[in-house]
Amino acid sequence: MTSLLKPAVVDSINGQVIEEFTASLQYVAIAFHFEAETLPELAQFFHAQANEEHQHAMKLLNYISEAGGKTVVPATKPVKNEFETAEEAISLALHQEIKVTEQINHLMDIAIKENDHLTRHFLQWFVNEQLEEVSSMSDLLRVVKRAGEANLLLVEDYLARNGRGGVEDYLARNGRGGGSRSMDIPF
Ligand SMILES: [Fe+2]
Ligand SMILES: [Fe+2]
Numbered sequence: 001m002t003s004l005l006k007p008a009v010v011d012s013i014n015g016q017v018i019e020e021f022t023a024s025l026q027y028v029a030i031a032f033h034f035e036a037e038t039l040p041e042l043a044q045f046f047h048a049q050a051n052e053e054h055q056h057a058m059k060l061l062n063y064i065s066e067a068g069g070k071t072v073v074p075a076t077k078p079v080k081n082e083f084e085t086a087e088e089a090i091s092l093a094l095h096q097e098i099k100v101t102e103q104i105n106h107l108m109d110i111a112i113k114e115n116d117h118l119t120r121h122f123l124q125w126f127v128n129e130q131l132e133e134v135s136s137m138s139d140l141l142r143v144v145k146r147a148g149e150a151n152l153l154l155v156e157d158y159l160a161r162n163g164r165g166g167v168e169d170y171l172a173r174n175g176r177g178g179g180s181r182s183m184d185i186p187f
Contacts, residue, residue: 003068009119010069012110017060019103022076023096024053029081030089039152041159042086045140049093056126063122086144086152094137101130 003010031046064071083089104126111119147154 005069014072018074020057041156090141097133
């Protein structure tokens with residue numbers, strides 16, 4: 001099939017596939033860290049995140065394939081498995097989301113430079129998705145910091161009652177204000 005995509009675009013999207021699969025496995029590692037700590041709600045939160053990242057990688061591969069480009073399924077980058085605290089694990093997750101946001105922006109820059117309107121349209125979904133990803137991870141980190149490492153059962157209770165979306169509701173009720181989609185990064 002004729003490819004609708006220029007080589008630079010295919011290469012950069014294939015490059016992002018590495019990042020999304022790595023993110024997925026990093027979240028699996030964090031989920032099992034919380035399993036080992038007997039914090040099942042936090043574990044569940046990260047299992048769900050891992051599934052989402054897997055879907056992101058598949059979405060990118062499907063796009064390349066559909067547009068007639070050559071997909072490359074990569075080996076992932078190293079994954080961190082040792083964490084001293086919940087805060088450390090969730091900080092890593094937030095940094096990962098911020099890094100991915102920069103990478104998506106860079107992909108968009110390449111699509112614009114190549115006058116690739118199809119890819120621009122496709123990537124806009126990822127641009128929007130990163131707002132949610134950074135926002136929810138930033139909120140979870142704030143909830144964990146507020147509870148403290150000795151009181152992670154409060155975080156569990158809170159996640160059990162509210163789920164992922166509840167992170168944002170909780171913060172809105174407790175003085176954050178300004179709606180549930182803040183981009184406020186705590187460092
Ligand atoms: Fe992602
Ligand atoms: Fe993500």
